[in-house]
Amino acid sequence: MNPSEVNDKDAMIATQEAQIANLEAENTKLREENETLKAALAAPERYAGLVQRVFEEEHQRTLDKLKAIRTRSEQPIKLQEVEAFQQFLCGEPEPHLELRIAPTVQPRLSQDQANSVIWYLQEVMHVLSDRWEYCEACGELYDCHRSGWVSEEDDKCYCDNHGPEDAANSEEKQ
Ligand SMILES: [Zn+2]
Numbered sequence: 001m002n003p004s005e006v007n008d009k010d011a012m013i014a015t016q017e018a019q020i021a022n023l024e025a026e027n028t029k030l031r032e033e034n035e036t037l038k039a040a041l042a043a044p045e046r047y048a049g050l051v052q053r054v055f056e057e058e059h060q061r062t063l064d065k066l067k068a069i070r071t072r073s074e075q076p077i078k079l080q081e082v083e084a085f086q087q088f089l090c091g092e093p094e095p096h097l098e099l100r101i102a103p104t105v106q107p108r109l110s111q112d113q114a115n116s117v118i119w120y121l122q123e124v125m126h127v128l129s130d131r132w133e134y135c136e137a138c139g140e141l142y143d144c145h146r147s148g149w150v151s152e153e154d155d156k157c158y159c160d161n162h163g164p165e166d167a168a169n170s171e172e173k174q
Contacts, residue, residue, distance in 0.1 A: 085118065135148065148160060
């Protein structure tokens, strides 16, 4: 063996030793991971708890979302909002209404026509609660769960300010 051959061999051995060291390090890492896995399998409740917590948090988020949606639908559009809509349809939008529309496209319906639009949103599209009734005599909106009455004569709704005589008068008008 000449000296250069000896050097080559030494270099080769050094490379192999480095590779062995790398493999050993990798092996140690794998063994540690294996121990962690074995520990996990030996004590599943610790990990089950973690999985359970993640699941519960996700479940709670879903419930919160559903609740938010239901809360919105359980809080139907208020009487005052429908009244403001009625006024808007009649050509008197609220002064503080942020959305401005041009005077040329501002609706100017009669109160009866406005009430027909509201009726469509209630009975056909179910956008508005049908608890908001309008009085046949004065056209005012009211909450029929709290006030007002239905005439047996004409089967129409009247606010508390209008009694049976008004119902009779309104019948005569037609
Ligand atoms: Zn009335």
